[in-house]
Amino acid sequence: MGWASRSGRARTSSRSPQAFGVCQRCGIWYNRVDLRNQYAWRGAALLPTWIFVCDRCMDVPQEQDRAIILSADPIPVQLALPEMFDDKDQVMGLTDGSTVDPITNIPIPGKTAMGTTDGVVMSPTPIGRPPGYALQTVMPLAMDDEGVSMPAGIPIPVTSMMADGSPLVRVTCSSPHNLALNSQIAVQGSGDPHADGMFSVTPTTATAFTYGCYDPIPAGSLLEPATMLTLVVSV
Secondary structure, eight states, X not given: OOOOOTTTTXXXXXXXXXXXXEOTTTOXXXXXXXXXXXXXXXXXXXXXXEEEEOXXXXXXXXXXXXXXXXXXXXXXXXXXXXXXXXXXXXXXXXXXXXXXXXXXXXXXXXXXXEEOTTOOEEXXXXXXXOTTOOGGGBOOEEEOTTSOEEEOEEEOOEEEEEEOSSSEEEEEESSOOOOOTTOEEEEESOSSGGGOEEEEEEEEETXXXXXXXXXXXXXXXXXXXXXXXXXXOBO
């Protein structure tokens, strides 16, 4: 007649009694002294997990849990003299030389190559005289109260001129401005001299438009009592 031991794999001795313990993996009884703490990699050291198992359930510590200890960096070379990669690492910049507007004496970039770090070319904001705008079609210069010569044209009813810290200036009018894309405007007397000159506009609504300057304009209002914006027309 078969029978199963209720003590599992534990040894029972009346002369040298030992405590029983259950393996925390297989659930079989052993003598407590035969159960060992399972170790595992924790960082760069083997540490106990406080899981007591028998010899059959004892695992080899998994090496993938072991932290990789990298060696020290090599000693740098003095005066390594690398190749000049500054031009290739630029995200945006001028590829051609700049020219000067003969009327306003404001530099006009010849070609502005703007792109992201992923190599996506961005369309720059229209600045200066639009393509095909002939010099001889501009109306004669007019003198303001301070003796500054500006191209004559149709006044634009401006209620606000705002800068956000970029080269873009946002203008709001009290009535429809009737401007088209790349229409030329003359700006004078604004709160920042970098916002004065002749610029191409980009209409956003019937009463609002934007134009781009050559340098970033500090954020704030540019509208002053002497500010004047006019649409430069052809003759």
